[in-house]
Amino acid sequence: SPKAKAAMAAAMDELARYPDGNGFELKAKVASKHQVAMNQIVLGNGSNDVLELIAQVFLAPGRSAVCSAHAFAVYPLATVGVGGECIAAPAKDYAHDLQAMRAAVRADTRLVWIANPNNPTGTFLPYDELKAFIASLPKDVIVVLDEAYNEYLAPALRVDTTAWLAEFDNLVITRTFSKIYGMAGLRIGFALCSPAVADLMNRVRQPFNCNNLALAGAIAALEDAEFLEQSYQLNATGMQQIVAGLDALGLKHLPSHANFVTFHVADAAGVNQKLLKQGVIIRPLAGYAMHDWLRVTIGTEAE
Numbered sequence: 001s002p003k004a005k006a007a008m009a010a011a012m013d014e015l016a017r018y019p020d021g022n023g024f025e026l027k028a029k030v031a032s033k034h035q036v037a038m039n040q041i042v043l044g045n046g047s048n049d050v051l052e053l054i055a056q057v058f059l060a061p062g063r064s065a066v067c068s069a070h071a072f073a074v075y076p077l078a079t080v081g082v083g084g085e086c087i088a089a090p091a092k093d094y095a096h097d098l099q100a101m102r103a104a105v106r107a108d109t110r111l112v113w114i115a116n117p118n119n120p121t122g123t124f125l126p127y128d129e130l131k132a133f134i135a136s137l138p139k140d141v142i143v144v145l146d147e148a149y150n151e152y153l154a155p156a157l158r159v160d161t162t163a164w165l166a167e168f169d170n171l172v173i174t175r176t177f178s179k180i181y182g183m184a185g186l187r188i189g190f191a192l193c194s195p196a197v198a199d200l201m202n203r204v205r206q207p208f209n210c211n212n213l214a215l216a217g218a219i220a221a222l223e224d225a226e227f228l229e230q231s232y233q234l235n236a237t238g239m240q241q242i243v244a245g246l247d248a249l250g251l252k253h254l255p256s257h258a259n260f261v262t263f264h265v266a267d268a269a270g271v272n273q274k275l276l277k278q279g280v281i282i283r284p285l286a287g288y289a290m291h292d293w294l295r296v297t298i299g300t301e302a303e
């Protein structure tokens, strides 16, 4: 966002000073945008930082977390990093299967990871099912609802899940400036949750985990509705372009609600090598147990 760039340029002169460890100004903006109190917000060095804080607070050896097969790779990493066990529930058509996830919850389970939409599949869970799933869980199981791609959802599909925080003390919603806001290199994101959970996360958080430039940029980005709309349109148009191309090639692809498409080829490793030689970097998904699949991010029209 040009507004974010200008705000960061202005913040350059203050880099000799530590950032505001409380992130007051950004939290105030987020609080008014999402209709939550400031003590319900935890800022992170990217939302990955926030995911790790959650794992640090709620997981330990002898405790488990549940995620879906083919879900975001950071969930098992954050879980085993603090000595927990990550249980991957089977997926349904590569999407989260909430029934299977509910069945995977054990007595020692303290956390459930859900990405909606999910990376690397782009799949989306209807909100009524999601809400019923959260209500079905024991109150001492934290649900992390990772909404990194929320802003790419078609307006008709979008529901304000932050309103659910009033009902569920065990719900933690995460958001990021890395995707539609185009600020991945700055590393800034946040969690919205109950004040009690935010307090616990803040106790294990590094005091200056978000830097001056990231804070200044994020504050300005939240005020730039025009950039957000441009970013949304660029993605929607690019998605149509790539999906039309995949269809023309007769390649199967998953229905994506994010800023990438995951498609099927006979020889994913070979296709990936050939694309790399042409200077095109896409994501092979063997690490996600999706051996014949590739994920391509929406770029510009020329790309």
Ligand SMILES: *Cc1c(COP(=O)(O)O)cnc(C)c1O
Residues within 6 Å of the ligand: 045, 046, 047, 048, 049, 072, 115, 118, 119, 146, 148, 175, 176, 177, 178, 179, 184, 187, 188, 189
């Ligand atoms: C990209 C992504 C994030 C965001 O990571 P940051 O640390 O904020 O850059 C979080 N969750 C999912 C599922 C993602 O794909």
